[in-house]
Amino acid sequence: MTSSSRGPRGTGHVDPQRPQRIVEAALEVIVERGVARTTHRAIAERGGVPLGSVTYHFASLDDVLWAAFSQVADRVSSRFEQTMSDHVDGDPREGVTAIITEFVTQHQDDLLLSFELYVLAARDVRFRRLMEKWQHTARGIFAAHFDVVTARMVDALLEGLLVHAALSTEPVDPGFIAAAVARIAG
Structure with a gap:
């Protein structure tokens, strides 16, 4: 596999829709739990993405909330x-x-x-x-x-x-x- 076919961290998986899926998952979690109980982990679980992916695409929970x-x-x-x-x-x-x-x-x-x-x-x-x-x-x-x-x-x-x-x-x-x-x- 060449480096050009690797994703952001060299995983070999390219998913250009992942940041949007994270945002959509965040919105679902906020509707269900409220902002106060929204976490990186809950967003990752809802979005079906690894926890590290949330923090890779968004520097902080506030950044996810801002995008959402x-x-x-x-x-x-x-x-x-x-x-x-x-x-x-x-x-x-x-x-x-x-x-x-x-x-x-x-x-x-x-x-x-x-x-x-x-x-x-x-x-x-x-x-x-x-x-x-x-x-x-x-x-x-x-x-x-x-x-x-x-x-x-x-x-x-x-x-x-x-x-x-x-x-x-x-x-x-x-x-x-x-x-x-x-x-x-x-």
């Missing part, structure tokens, strides 16, 4: 943007209502991951920067449809309604969501 939460922020922001563009010819308030309703009824894992990031960001300035970037992205998406102040209010409403929906034992009421959005963005 960055992907969540990008995925959710893309979903927001798509939903708002689906309502570009109609009432943008319907787009916001759809975003909130879909988030709490169809994307439970992303909802849990968002809360994990909120807690992490409250305690760690590095992750606070990621959370702020995500918030600015959301506000920018909304600012394409509303004035800047309303866009910020819509973002705050969205985050507040997500918290309420996630922590409530009652089912989500899309009518209430639509009414709240109409009051803020009326």
Whole structure:
């Protein structure tokens, strides 16, 4: 075997998807256990990779978390943007209502991951920067449809309604969501 066919540490195995599999495994572990109980070992087991592979591709657990939460922020922001563009010819308030309703009824894992990031960001300035970037992205998406102040209010409403929906034992009421959005963005 030539050295060019060897992997990063000369194992002979090249797996260009391994870092992404590690990130996906980290997200699954975070959903199941929370950030506080996420470990390199749990990620390796979930991803079906050697423990050393996790530490080879990511210098620290924080680096794995950063990559994982960055992907969540990008995925959710893309979903927001798509939903708002689906309502570009109609009432943008319907787009916001759809975003909130879909988030709490169809994307439970992303909802849990968002809360994990909120807690992490409250305690760690590095992750606070990621959370702020995500918030600015959301506000920018909304600012394409509303004035800047309303866009910020819509973002705050969205985050507040997500918290309420996630922590409530009652089912989500899309009518209430639509009414709240109409009051803020009326």
